[in-house]
Amino acid sequence: MTDDGDADLTWQTTDSEIDYTCPGFDVRRDEVVLPDGTETDFHYVEEPPxxxxxxxxxxxxxxxxxxxxxxxxxxxxxxxxxxxxxxxxxxxxxxxxxxxxxxxxxxxxxxxxxxxxxxxxxxxxxxxxxxxxxxxxxxxxxxxxxxxxxxxxxxxxxxxxxxxxxxxxxxxxxxxxxxxxxxxxxxxxxxxxxxxxxxx
The missing domain is CATH 3.90.79.10 (Nucleoside Triphosphate Pyrophosphohydrolase)
Known part of the structure; x- marks a missing residue:
């Protein structure tokens, strides 16, 4: 469920790379800009459905x-x-x-x-x-x-x-x-x- 009113919560992704890979999943790092303008990075596990x-x-x-x-x-x-x-x-x-x-x-x-x-x-x-x-x-x-x-x-x-x-x-x-x-x-x-x- 999405809402047009979610724009004030949305992060902007400016870059994305795989930091680590192994059988079954990867660890991805996104460079993001938070809604208040703060620039940071975010790591998460990426795997197939x-x-x-x-x-x-x-x-x-x-x-x-x-x-x-x-x-x-x-x-x-x-x-x-x-x-x-x-x-x-x-x-x-x-x-x-x-x-x-x-x-x-x-x-x-x-x-x-x-x-x-x-x-x-x-x-x-x-x-x-x-x-x-x-x-x-x-x-x-x-x-x-x-x-x-x-x-x-x-x-x-x-x-x-x-x-x-x-x-x-x-x-x-x-x-x-x-x-x-x-x-x-x-x-x-x-x-x-x-x-x-x-x-x-």
Whole structure:
């Protein structure tokens, strides 16, 4: 949501460069002029858009992954997710690819849920959430060399309870499950098991 009245808050970018690059993301430095005329710089992480998949089996369970996360030093219980490639223009295809690579599951259909900017004070990340239905283990995992992942099929209500109790701390999973519960499950009774939406 934007407003023409935001002009008094807008920063002017006068220059922009990559200060550091590594597999997966860059650190960008923008030279900016603040609304009061102050000149300064601002660093942020730049990374490709990502797709986060909420995958339901035909029985209504959710296909999750247990993955080691080095930054926090523990195994993370989470929804499958992955970054887009430069030539990706079909979110359903990206969701299908990431779901198969991380879990070995394939879905009958995909439909969009919502899009968020998870931490736009530090990152330019955009996460596209996609609902997958009819997921079955009909593919083979194809993990990257630095991915340590175990598939964990979980009852939806157990997952929701773990999210609400704080046992699941992964931000993408908390956002995805609570948003699905509030908007899609409450407003459309058939959505609990992934029924009633049109595909992408």
């Amino acid at each position: 990502a797709v986060v998949v909420l995958p339901f089996t035909p029985d209504g369970d959710v296909v999750l992954i247990d993955e080691w996360r080095q930054a926090v030093g523990r195994v993370n219980h989470a929804l499958p997710a992955g970054s887009t490639e430069p030539d990706d223009d079909d979110l359903a295809a990206v969701a299908a690819r990431e779901l198969a690579e991380e879990t070995g599951y394939e879905a009958d259909s995909f439909s969009p849920l919502f899009t968020v900017e998870p931490s736009n004070g530090l990152l330019n990340s955009v996460h596209h959430y996609v609902l997958a239905r009819g997921c079955e283990p009909t593919a083979e995992q194809d993990l990257d060399f630095n991915e340590s992942i175990r598939v964990a099929v979980t009852d939806y209500d157990d997952l929701l309870r773990a999210v609400l109790d704080g046992d699941v701390r992964d931000g993408r999973t908390v956002v995805g499950v609570t948003r699905y519960e509030l908007a899609d499950r409450w407003q459309r009774p058939g959505a609990r098991t992934g029924a009633g939406d049109e595909g992408l």
